[in-house]
Amino acid sequence: MTAASSVPYASPASAPGESFAAAPQRYDALLLAGFGGPEGQEDVIPFLRNVTRGRGIPDERLEEVAHHYRRFGGVSPINAQNRALKAAIEAELAERGIDLPVYWGNRNWSPYLSEAVQQAADAGDTRLLAFATSAYSSFSSCRQYREDFARVLEETELAGAVTIDKIRQFFDHPGFIDSFVGSLAESLGGFLDEGLPAGAVRVLFTTHSIPTADAQRSGPRDRDFGPGGAYEAQHLAVAAAVMRRVAQRDARLSGVAWELVYQSRSGPASQPWLEPDVCERIAQLPAEGVEGIAISPIGFVSDHMEVLWDLDTEALEAAEDAGLRAVRTATPGTDPAFVSGIVDLVEERMAAVDPAARPAETALGPWFDVCRPGCCENVRAGFRPAAAGVAP
Known part of the structure; x- marks a missing residue:
């Protein structure tokens, strides 16, 4: 070619x-x-x-x-x-x-x-x-x-x-990053206004879990993004960028800890998927002194079914069972x-x-206009013809 x-x-x-x-x-x-x-x-x-x-x-x-x-x-x-x-x-x-x-x-x-x-x-x-x-x-x-x-x-x-x-x-475009900041800052500030210390509040940034083998193949193959590939690295970088913006809005929030969790797993138990699961992690948090959680769905652009069900239903129920105050913050939407x-x-x-x-809020970007050879292989089917990228 x-x-x-x-x-x-x-x-x-x-x-x-x-x-x-x-x-x-x-x-x-x-x-x-x-x-x-x-x-x-x-x-x-x-x-x-x-x-x-x-x-x-x-x-x-x-x-x-x-x-x-x-x-x-x-x-x-x-x-x-x-x-x-x-x-x-x-x-x-x-x-x-x-x-x-x-x-x-x-x-x-x-x-x-x-x-x-x-x-x-x-x-x-x-x-x-x-x-x-x-x-x-x-x-x-x-x-x-x-x-x-x-x-x-x-x-x-x-x-x-x-x-x-x-x-x-x-x-990591500023428009995407900024769309998460206001709702999260408001929710975290509300916890502090209610008397919770920053150390008792945790942010759970959540995204769709995918098979570990798919995650490892995400992004171009000539770059080491870590064990979760570009998919996990990008989410971690976005979460850090959002928290930086949140702390700029309200200095009290600089002491709030955060972590990346996953949701909506659908594969067989024998197949490794990215972890930890959001509900399993929620159940563990009271033992770590956490009293309030803000769930920020950075993996999603709108309140579709996996937000309404997996977070607004299952995750908030898990928080109630664990005795935690909990809020799910906004997706970008419009x-x-x-x-x-x-x-x-x-x-x-x-x-x-x-x-x-080009604006980019993380060191990983700006991402490519044209996807690179071997990017994001389908583990089950390999590479099929695709537009907008260099053929493998």
């Missing part, structure tokens, strides 16, 4: 495969890529089949997960949240005078990515810049979206006519800092801003 074509399905500015866009690039539209979720009881099992396709999981096992959705009428809030995010991005683009339509498509439920890409092509918008609603590096949070872009272009027979680039992973940050990233990519001038 020649250097000029090392990135399949890419725009001219990204096709050479450099880590960062080589030249300013005009885009026709923004593609908002989401996970998707059911919007009624009859949707739940078909949706879960989509999520687990290729794994041979029978419906009776899927039903064990389905009860989370059924408790909420079979409706995941994620689609409504993405509609709100799409509207907020459109408003911010209009405010800045950027003429860029926004198409929204999901990996696992309607509206599907294939529908969004076809709609864009039918409108003559063939050079797309994608924003995926996942901030970190791993197979499920980055590469799987890129594989879906490639699959959709092939299935719609638009490969060669439509190109898809992807905005860099935004875990926070103005987050929405503004997304459009900042769009402008950054269109202008091919020099990496040294």
Whole structure:
């Protein structure tokens, strides 16, 4: 494969495969890529089949997960949240005078990515810049979206006519970091105002657990990120950045300890996943002198089902059982800092801003415009064709 074509399905500015866009690039539209979720009881099992396709999981096992959705009428809030995010991005683009339509498509439920890409092509918008609603590096949070872009272009027979680039992973962009700070600072300050000493308060930063083998393969393979790969390293760096901002807002909070925990594990007990589990950790905290906890879901961009169920239901119940005061702080949602940050990233990519001038709140960033060879391999299936990255 020649250097000029090392990135399949890419725009001219990204096709050479450099880590960062080589030249300013005009885009026709923004593609908002989401996970998707059911919007009624009859949707739940078909949706879960989509999520687990290729794994041979029978419906009776899927039903064990389905009860989370059924408790909420079979409706995941994620689609409504993405509609709100799409509207907020459109408003911010209009405010800045950027003429860029926004198409929204999901990996696992309607509206599907294939529908969004076809709609864009039918409108003559063939050079797309994608924003995926996942901030970190791993197979499920980055590469799987890129594989879906490639699959959709092939299935719609638009490969060669439509190109898809992807905005860099935004875990340490100031807009993302800032969207967690206000709610967390307010919650922690409330504990102190109620008389709890800072040493009796703990922040639990939480994110989706993934298999350890997937975590170890997250990020480019030519860099040692530690035992949890780029996925864990990025979350730890983000948590530290959030706490720095929190302490800047309220100096009393500089003495509050924090740690990274995981949630929503779904694999067999025999398979190692990232730990500790949030509920198991909560049960241990009273013995360490902790009286109040703030749960900050830094792994998620909105209050979807794994926040409403795994945190607002299970984790808060675990805190009650442990006799702890507990609060779950806000996700970015449509926070103005987050929405503004997304459009900042769009402008950054269109202008091919020099990496040294790009904002990043951790030493790990700014992350790449074009994913590197061997990045975020799928342990089960290896490397499949993917857009927005150099082919392995």
